[in-house]
Amino acid sequence: MVEPWQQSIIRVDDPTLPRPWQCLIHLPRGLLYFWNPKTRVRQYERPSAGPPYLYQFYREQNSYPKPPSTSIPINCPRHGEDMISELPDELILRILCFLPTISALLTTFLSKRWNKMWTFVRHLDFDTDRERFDYRSHFDSFVQFVFLRLSSSVDIEKFRLRYTTPPDDSNSGDVSAQLNDWVSAAVWRNVVELDLKIVEATEAFSGLPRSIFWCKTLKVLKLWIDQGIEIPEPPTTGCFPSLKIFHLTVTDPYESLGNILSYLPVLEDMSLPVLEDMSIHVQLTRDYKTYINAKVSTPELKTLKLSMERKKKHYHRTQEHDSFCVDAPKLEELEVIQIPLSNYILENPKSVVHASIAFKSRAEEDWSFLPDHAYQLLTGISNVKCLSLSNQPFEVSHLPVFGNLNQLRLVLRYRNTCEFLTALLHKTPNLEDLDIVLEDGTEGEKDDPELQWTPPELVPDCLSSNLKTISIRGFKGLQVESQVAEYMLLNGCHLNKMTIYTCISEEEESCKDLLTFKRAMTCQLEFREMQF
Known part of the structure; x- marks a missing residue:
């Protein structure tokens, strides 16, 4: 129980005060003063700390080593001079x-x-x-x-x-x-x-x-x-x-989430992370349904970031019926991080220039509706110029042609998905900049060092005519990685530079082989150390 006098006086933590002084605020009068509970002295001037306490406080706050002294002259204020008041x-x-x-x-x-x-x-x-x-x-x-x-x-x-x-x-x-x-x-x-x-x-x-x-x-x-x-x-x-800018983070979405997203007439930047804790749905009955039905309708929107993540792997409801409808005719940048993927409907997708899409890997969530949602979303943004794609859970054969794409960042979680890379290159005829990120699989799904890769018979058009720069990140020297790099060096007729980010030394056999491998006269090959 808080006494009435305690409600009108509050204590503020101030570690620089000499013990046992306390800093108090008297709310009704708006006064800030100092109180010593041992001597029961109250004063408005800040109490001065004695030498022992100053030394102790200095050691607590400055436990790091002192920097070396320099000869740079410093204009120190004279004793008693108040330079702060001159600001x-x-x-x-x-x-x-x-x-x-x-x-x-x-x-x-x-x-x-x-x-x-x-x-x-x-x-x-x-x-x-x-x-x-x-x-x-x-x-x-x-x-x-x-x-x-x-x-x-x-x-x-x-x-x-x-x-x-x-x-x-x-x-x-x-x-x-x-x-x-x-x-x-x-x-x-x-x-x-x-x-x-x-x-x-x-x-x-x-x-x-x-x-x-x-x-x-x-x-x-x-x-x-x-x-x-x-x-x-x-x-x-x-x-x-x-x-102009709206960032909304929710932990328990429901249908009324869409209400606030439909009345933003001049909004230009929206971020909507949904961090749903499925532990609140543990007691769901069979007839219980909670689906997200949100519509983003903003005529001036230029940047949109949507993410959905569930904290619990085993739960009763799925996202098959979740729906995000986006009506933004001026949308330029789209970022979607979905675990797993909902149904996205883009009513005016042709204006999107930059897109970043991250899916859940099919190896962990094999849901039948997931590829259909992915195809629908990527088909809607097929006019983008810059695309980042992570953990693709589908076959590339049904994807549209990305005719305007000139920058692609592709995250491959497993080395056995290299076929997806070459198949996707056939869908990007005007690609000029390719960034490949090789991530490790989950525990128990290590990459096979003997894994082989069969190069496609038909060389992608972008590789033979337009591709100028290639970056490969996470290179470990595995056989399949070397085969992919050699294939691109051999067929990259207009390639200017390939940069390989790796943790292994250039003296390794796989790196030496790549340095001496046949490539275009204008192509520069560079190895760089991975930065974590």
Whole structure:
């Protein structure tokens, strides 16, 4: 139980204070003072530390070796000279913007010039895990205190809040009202960037504040929504009139996820990671169905990043019926990381220039609908110029021709998928830059050193006429790797450079063979050490 007097006074951790002094804030009057519980002395001047404590604190904070001395002259301030107060206000406020709000408030003791400076700062940063108050109510009071003491002329450029409600907090019922008050205060002060991460351990939180929907100055919105937190229904008109960047991370998606994605009229950059913890669905009944049906409808969207990852391998529902519909006629960059793949529908895919697609390997998730979804997605973006493809779980024969593709990054998890590489090269006639990444298989699926590769009879058009640079990363000197590299060196008529990133020495037999292998006169072969 928190006493009334404890609610009006909060303690701030300050390791630089000499023991047993404490830094306290009296919220009703907005005073910051120091208290010695042993001598029961209270004072407003910062207590000075004695030599023993200074030496101890110096050793704790500077345990690393001292740098060597230099002969560069340094203009040190004269004794008693206050150089901090000579800094312009704009520079001081800029410095305070990089500090957590509680640290910015503590700088009032550095110089008299800084006494009220923190009340003009435009960046507010609060974190319940970082600011270790004795009671959670003290953290709430501190946030309220900062909003009340800010200068009335200050607009907030960035409001960052990390809030975790402990399960045993008796005051958790006020979380929704407090969060609404704080966000509404930031909106009233014309906030430009809002960054909220809410981890709710109780059932007291009802949902996100609706005031963010109508904020006319909001340009950047970053939300981390934990399971059980409801996303309210957005208004049909006047929603997010200025929002340009939207990053939404959810841990428990459901059908209403699509509601907030359809009212973003001027959005240009969207990131949607879904980190679904399937442990919350362990008690699913046979008739229980929870599918994601989200539609991204934004006329100005240029960059879209979508990812779905499940934490549990064995669960009752699949993503066969999950659907992401994207209607973005100006979309240029698309990134999809899917484990496993949902149904993606691109209504205006021809504008996409850069695409990065990462699938789940078929060796681990052999679902019948997965290849169909992959074909549909890749067919929709067949006009891209730059493509990154990882862990392909399908046959390449049904893929479309990528006629405009000139840069390809291909991640091969197993060396026995080299046939996929040469087959894909037949689908990219204008390819100029190829980056191959050879990853290790999972435990128990090591690469066979005797694995052979049969070169195709027909040389891909891009290899004989357009391909100029090739990079191979993760080269181990296996026979199949050397065969692929030799095939490209032999048939790369216009190849200018091949770079091989490896952990083995150039003195190894496989590297020596490649260095002396026949290749185009203009082709340079270079070995580089792998950087981890």
